Amino acid sequence: MRQSKLFTKTRKEAPADETSKNAELLIRGGYIHKEMAGVYSYLPLGLRVLKKIENIIREEMSKVGGIEMKTSILQDKEIWEKTNRWDDNEVDIWFKTKLKNGADVGLSWSNEENFANILKQYVSSYKDLPLYLYDFKDILRNEVRSKSGIMRGREFYWKALYSFSRNETEHNDFYERMKVAYRDIFKRAGIGHATYLTFASGGAFSKYSHEFQTLTSAGEDTIYVSEDNAMAVNKEVMEEEILASLGLEKNKLVEHRAIEVGNIFTLGTSKPEALGLSYVDKNGEKNHVFMGSYGVGLGRLMGTVVEVLSDDHGIVWPESIAPFAVHLLALGDDEEVLKEANKIYENLEKAGVDVLFDDREGLSAGEKFSDADLLGMPWRAVVSVRSMKEKGIEIKKRTEEKGKIVSTEELLKILNEKVS
RNA sequence: CGGGCCGUAGUAUACCGGUAGUACAAGUGCUUUGGGAGCAUUUAGACUGGGUUCAAUUCCCAGCGGCCCGACCA
Numbered sequence: 001m002r003q004s005k006l007f008t009k010t011r012k013e014a015p016a017d018e019t020s021k022n023a024e025l026l027i028r029g030g031y032i033h034k035e036m037a038g039v040y041s042y043l044p045l046g047l048r049v050l051k052k053i054e055n056i057i058r059e060e061m062s063k064v065g066g067i068e069m070k071t072s073i074l075q076d077k078e079i080w081e082k083t084n085r086w087d088d089n090e091v092d093i094w095f096k097t098k099l100k101n102g103a104d105v106g107l108s109w110s111n112e113e114n115f116a117n118i119l120k121q122y123v124s125s126y127k128d129l130p131l132y133l134y135d136f137k138d139i140l141r142n143e144v145r146s147k148s149g150i151m152r153g154r155e156f157y158w159k160a161l162y163s164f165s166r167n168e169t170e171h172n173d174f175y176e177r178m179k180v181a182y183r184d185i186f187k188r189a190g191i192g193h194a195t196y197l198t199f200a201s202g203g204a205f206s207k208y209s210h211e212f213q214t215l216t217s218a219g220e221d222t223i224y225v226s227e228d229n230a231m232a233v234n235k236e237v238m239e240e241e242i243l244a245s246l247g248l249e250k251n252k253l254v255e256h257r258a259i260e261v262g263n264i265f266t267l268g269t270s271k272p273e274a275l276g277l278s279y280v281d282k283n284g285e286k287n288h289v290f291m292g293s294y295g296v297g298l299g300r301l302m303g304t305v306v307e308v309l310s311d312d313h314g315i316v317w318p319e320s321i322a323p324f325a326v327h328l329l330a331l332g333d334d335e336e337v338l339k340e341a342n343k344i345y346e347n348l349e350k351a352g353v354d355v356l357f358d359d360r361e362g363l364s365a366g367e368k369f370s371d372a373d374l375l376g377m378p379w380r381a382v383v384s385v386r387s388m389k390e391k392g393i394e395i396k397k398r399t400e401e402k403g404k405i406v407s408t409e410e411l412l413k414i415l416n417e418k419v420s
Numbered sequence: 421c422g423g424g425c426c427g428u429a430g431u432a433u434a435c436c437g438g439u440a441g442u443a444c445a446a447g448u449g450c451u452u453u454g455g456g457a458g459c460a461u462u463u464a465g466a467c468u469g470g471g472u473u474c475a476a477u478u479c480c481c482a483g484c485g486g487c488c489c490g491a492c493c494a
């Protein structure tokens with residue numbers, strides 16, 4: 001895409017009402033727009049990142065047998081009353097409203113109830129199970145305090161998968177596979193090195209759960225990391241007997257701040273019992289379905305990547321989720337340079353490369369370089385009088401100081417290797 | 421939800437009980453073009469409501485909004 005056609009612009013200064021690094025950089029780069037505290041719109045660049053994250057998650061969910069669907073935002077009060085989660089005293093983050101006829105409806109803050117309720121229509125036999133269903137969805141939560149930019153919003157985009165197994169053994173098997181799938185998601189998103197499987201409390205669902213915690217000072221949680229075991233324990237469950245059961249030694253744990261980028265839960269049979277979701281086994285006996293829940297917030301993941309990987313000059317996107325693979329800059333207004341840059345741009349487009357072409361006129365080299373650093377594409381390709389003298393394109397990795405001159409063919413080879 | 425800090429233009433600020441000035445940013449034109457260049461020019465502001473007052477952006481009260489700490493957090 002031509003940058004001159006991109007409607008967003010970069011900003012030199014950070015907005016006054018943001019202090020978190022992720023919001024500052026993403027707003028300065030024109031990735032997101034703040035609507036109000038805890039509510040952000042995703043602009044074209046931001047949406048490209050979100051979509052790439054979405055695709056990584058989709059692929060990983062497919063690998064473990066996940067089936068994608070899309071559930072409604074408006075929630076039926078009756079269903080949530082069955083599990084005692086409609087009452088404001090039980091769940092205080094509901095956004096609630098009324099239909100014209102006066103009926104109460106809620107806006108989705110979670111999904112267990114409606115997934116389980118849908119399944120009642122289609123599951124009756126052991127032959128219908130197991131099922132692993134998920135959706136991507138905007139979730140609304142009336143948080144008393146949103147904070148940290150897109151890390152904790154009142155409206156956010158997430159993926160939730162629910163597993164419906166015939167029994168605990170079958171569930172546990174899937175749960176272990178999801179641990180691997182989640183690890184792969186964070187690895188592919190570029191924060192695998194800083195993300196730890198963390199033993200945590202299970203909230204209202206179960207005694208314990210597993211969180212995927214990424215180390216960052218912007219985090220909300222305190223965890224204790226055991227590098228030897230490549231896992232961690234959340235402060236909330238930091239007790240002697242738990243450490244013993246996990247085989248961890250207290251004196252080898254290191255305290256860190258971290259952000260929960262994913263969370264997996266064993267739910268068990270309580271919701272199916274409340275909602276009447278059961279199946280008949282081989283022996284003709286009725287059993288309740290055994291549930292699990294697996295969530296990832298895509299915006300939070302995006303914000304975490306910014307927090308963890310950015311540097312003093314701006315964002316540093318991993319190739320896997322960068323909005324564009326390469327940022328092509330045309331420097332100066334020399335006609336030959338512009339002609340050459342356009343030609344390269346068209347060739348890259350033709351080759352299917354995601355390229356952002358800074359074809360803006362009247363900007364100094366410094367401005368274009370600074371914008372490229374701020375926007376954070378993995379590769380920068382410069383066409384200028386200088387590069388043309390050397391008969392090539394000057395390419396540089398965002399993470400490296402020095403570039404080199406290559407031909408268009410070589411550039412395509414490098415990018416194709418990365419893109420494919 | 422408890423606590424703290426804070427609301428003058430996109431940002432940073434100035435003055436002031438007599439209706440607001442500067443810088444940067446942004447727009448336009450020309451010049452420039454390897455790390456946010458120059459000249460000219462334009463646009464843009466007192467969160468809202470009430471009170472006090474001849475007069476409120478300024479003082480008082482309330483509300484709204486923003487950020488942060490804590491609590492909470494499927």
